[in-house]
Amino acid sequence: MTDMSYLDGNMLDGPLRDIFAVDLSSAIGRCDHCGTTGPVAGLHVYSHAPGLIGRCPACTEVMLRLVRAPDQAWLDLRGTTYLRVPMALDQPHPRPL
């Protein structure tokens, strides 16, 4: 696909933050089709469908589909093997009790 009508994954941040409590734009996703890994912010996003389509920047396969209705959201991640989300270090105590 050579058309230039797509946007960045950066713009998914607002719509995804309706659903998730973390900022996913820095999360690393793996394309289930070609195995490329990269930040969600790097996806190519097509917004003229009824919803948002996030495609792998390497192989252009669909990794994410997000469709909103007034009272619900459909999130389809079948093109994504995993999302690796950076987490704050989980260390409840300074040393073993």
Next chain:
Amino acid sequence: MAAPTTGARMVAPLTWRVARLVERRVETPSAQTLVLDVPGWPGHEPGQHLDIRLTAADGYQAARSYSLAGPAEGERIAVTVQRVPDGEVSPYLTDTYAEGDPVEVRGPVGGWFVWRTDETAPVLLVAGGSGVVPLMAMVRARRAAGSRAPFRLIYSVRTPDDVIYADELRRRTREDQGLDVAYVYTRAAPEGWRGEPHRIGLADVNTHGWPPDLEPLCYVCGPTGFVETVADLLVGLGHPTRRVKTERFGPTG
């Protein structure tokens, strides 16, 4: 609230807040800066954006993303809006929206296309048209934080009249030590300009950017085709893709 530089940024759920216009600044014939007062604004990082939502009398809603143009001053934030002639949102914001009028905003959003003021690496900013807005937020934040990180901005515009923040950029190149600005004109260049109007190319990025050995952070923002071209040039010059962050603008209006 300082965000941790590593780890997930747990953030309060994003809610739509009511903002009001407190000031309007004309930047170019087609671009204006709107200063909004947003009660409860939680602060933001340079490079982040927000969504602005308009609701018509019949309930029809349209939302658009706009980059934040600089650091927040308390609960006051600024966005710069480029008027898209057939747009649903931008003509209202530039032509009709009046001081004191409400508008809904949601933000800040975006944690990737962000420059943190504690970074010390050299920074290359490459702007196409109104793509300068989030990059100007980084330039302004650098000064506000007293950062010494060396900054270079390459700013591609159609004509000299299209330069947003022209006076401020002139002043900052004199006063903000370590900031250089180079312009690329695509349609008409100013008097005394050396060279012909052209689209940004390898020579511009090579001459005005940083060599990859200095391991700079690169931020590219503008229309999709522009960003594609510049990101490919930077990667071709040897910059690792993870150091080249991009934000593509769509003509959504």
